Amino acid sequence: MKYNNILSETSNGITTITINRPSKLNALNRETIQELHNAFDEANASSKTKVIIVTGSGEKAFVAGADISEFANFSVKEGAKLAAKGQELLFDFVANLSTPVIAAINGFALGGGLELAMAAHFRIASDNAKMGLPEVSLGVIPGYGGTQRLPQLVGKGGAMEMIMTAGMIDANQALQYGLVNHVTTSEDLLEFTEKIAGKIMKNSSVAIASAINAINANYEDGENGFKVEIEEFGNCFGTEDFKEGTQAFLQKRKANFPGK
Structure with a gap:
């Protein structure tokens, strides 16, 4: 553009x-x-x-x-x-x-x-x-x-x-x-x-996006930042990045996050 x-x-x-x-x-x-x-x-x-x-x-x-x-x-x-x-x-x-x-x-x-x-x-x-x-x-x-x-x-x-x-x-x-x-x-x-x-x-772009949303929620009127954190934390468990990150940790290697 x-x-x-x-x-x-x-x-x-x-x-x-x-x-x-x-x-x-x-x-x-x-x-x-x-x-x-x-x-x-x-x-x-x-x-x-x-x-x-x-x-x-x-x-x-x-x-x-x-x-x-x-x-x-x-x-x-x-x-x-x-x-x-x-x-x-x-x-x-x-x-x-x-x-x-x-x-x-x-x-x-x-x-x-x-x-x-x-x-x-x-x-x-x-x-x-x-x-x-x-x-x-x-x-x-x-x-x-x-x-x-x-x-x-x-x-x-x-x-x-x-x-x-x-x-x-x-x-x-x-x-x-x-x-x-x-x-x-x-x-x-x-x-x-x-x-x-x-x-x-080097880190998970999906997890970072979740963290941004949770942090911002603390400054929004009517939002419960702790509740948003819990929801975003749970959502991370359904991502490919979570699977890759945990497997890389257990296998003692660097993670190669797919960003999904």
Whole structure:
């Protein structure tokens, strides 16, 4: 599939999706959000993709925010629709993918950019990364899940301070907060992320999808995460991956998971 604002490439089980609007610091506009949805959907459906990495082109920005010019004159109704559609189309969609998604944060991840990174299953940052949710400085709040996912990741107090001050934190602060899992150099960011992806790919993709669903259930209103875990645990016993994994363990060999 051809895209105007992103690049998508699959190699050795990893699909790397790159937001490619360097002149706009990779800001998210409606077209880019739709293209990202399509690229994630395509990668998730492909048997060739075991892990998805999302990053930004260049060293300046992962995503420097949303394209404000698109919604500066919106009404109350239009604003609510913008948030609802964006969450459904991209941010919640990414968070609930069965394929693991890693955000490789290079440079600025602000507003919708940080919200996209937080929707990924975990994050790795370059040492020049800057993260923040500056929306209140524009008279609005984060609308793509930022007020919900940031407290889940860094705690209520830290999220309140970041959102209220509209300030940025650097990569080391993000690491201390638990917002990112690792910090590395800009030059090593993708290679480092691919190494972690390689570790993930050694395991059962079916079991990983079950684990993602069970973990996410703990953060869903009305869901009993323990109940979902029990159901997913039981489901694993009916998979070919379970049979292969247990037989490989008993036979003291490496598992060759069929992904079924």
